[in-house]
Amino acid sequence: MFDNLSTKLDQAFKTLKGQGRITEINVANTVKEIRKALLDADVNYNIAKSITNEIKDEALGKDVLIAVKPGELFIKIVYDKLVSLMGGELAEFTPTGSPAVVLISGLQGSGKTTFSAKLANRLKAQGKQALLVACDIYRPAAIDQLHTLGEQIGVDVFSERENKDAISIAQKGIQYAKANGKSIVIIDTAGRLAVDEQMMQEISAVKQAVQPSETLFVVDSMTGQDAVNTAKTFNERLDFDGVVLTKLDGDTRGGAALSIKTVVNKPIKFISTGEKPDTLDVFHPDRMAKRILG
Numbered sequence: 286m287f288d289n290l291s292t293k294l295d296q297a298f299k300t301l302k303g304q305g306r307i308t309e310i311n312v313a314n315t316v317k318e319i320r321k322a323l324l325d326a327d328v329n330y331n332i333a334k335s336i337t338n339e340i341k342d343e344a345l346g347k348d349v350l351i352a353v354k355p356g357e358l359f360i361k362i363v364y365d366k367l368v369s370l371m372g373g374e375l376a377e378f379t380p381t382g383s384p385a386v387v388l389i390s391g392l393q394g395s396g397k398t399t400f401s402a403k404l405a406n407r408l409k410a411q412g413k414q415a416l417l418v419a420c421d422i423y424r425p426a427a428i429d430q431l432h433t434l435g436e437q438i439g440v441d442v443f444s445e446r447e448n449k450d451a452i453s454i455a456q457k458g459i460q461y462a463k464a465n466g467k468s469i470v471i472i473d474t475a476g477r478l479a480v481d482e483q484m485m486q487e488i489s490a491v492k493q494a495v496q497p498s499e500t501l502f503v504v505d506s507m508t509g510q511d512a513v514n515t516a517k518t519f520n521e522r523l524d525f526d527g528v529v530l531t532k533l534d535g536d537t538r539g540g541a542a543l544s545i546k547t548v549v550n551k552p553i554k555f556i557s558t559g560e561k562p563d564t565l566d567v568f569h570p571d572r573m574a575k576r577i578l579g
């Protein structure tokens with residue numbers, strides 16, 4: 286595991302063997318390598334710095350140097366830290382209410398609509414009656430997209446193309462769900478290409494009106510530092526319950542997961558790894574820690 290980084294760290298320790306305990310000076314080189322690995326994985330600089338400082342404190346005084354492979358032992362300390370920072374355990378997703386309402390937020394292009402359908406597909410597989418509600422009042426194409434996805438997975442989609450009031454569509458969607466025996470309603474909202482006051486007001490108002498059991502924030506893992514800033518702004522306005530990281534099927538090492546969790550302190554609940562309906566998984570902190578360390 287982590288052969289590359291491990292070899293580098295062994296190298297950093299090589300000339301220092303025999304000193305028994307790890308000292309402040311030899312930790313410095315090691316910490317530098319670890320910080321570099323975190324930055325390479327797209328972890329925010331300040332976060333990488335604060336993590337490595339904590340690791341440094343933890344490693345000082347430990348018998349890392351007398352280990353056969355000190356690099357590996359050091360990495361174990363880093364790995365455990367990352368897992369714990371990303372929540373340690375699997376996050377819960379158990380929306381309640383009749384019907385249970387799940388509100389999906391995020392920027393345009395983040396993968397909201399795709400995720401909404403994937404979630405509906407997953408709930409359907411669990412034997413739940415899901416309804417998708419198309420609340421994007423600006424882009425008719427987004428409504429079409431949700432209908433197409435709904436048809437693909439065999440889940441009903443509620444929309445009102447002439448209605449330009451997102452709250453009213455959401456409320457009518459919930460009424461429709463009640464009248465048609467649906468146990469869970471997934472509301473796909475409008476997104477913009479950048480954070481925008483009108484979008485924030487609109488989604489806050491929808492949240493206020495429908496009182497969702499879960500509000501999820503969807504973010505493209507490939508957007509690096511921007512992902513953290515967007516998460517922060519959405520959380521300040523929406524106080525969301527969890528994060529969905531999308532497009533993890535690409536090359537990205539997933540540092541955004543660590544940064545977002547550290548900055549907004551909300552659990553990452555799902556990861557999306559493709560365009561097909563079944564490419565959705567719950568978030569595993571241990572797997573992501575491995576991915577970040579490479």
Ligand code: GDP
Nearest residue numbers: 393394395396397398399531532557558559560
């Ligand atoms: P929205 O504007 O937030 O609703 O975003 P969409 O759901 O329309 O997704 C934007 C684009 O990203 C579409 O072309 C999707 O097929 C694609 N997409 C969404 N999620 C993923 C993913 O996890 N992996 C990949 N590779 N593409 C994705």
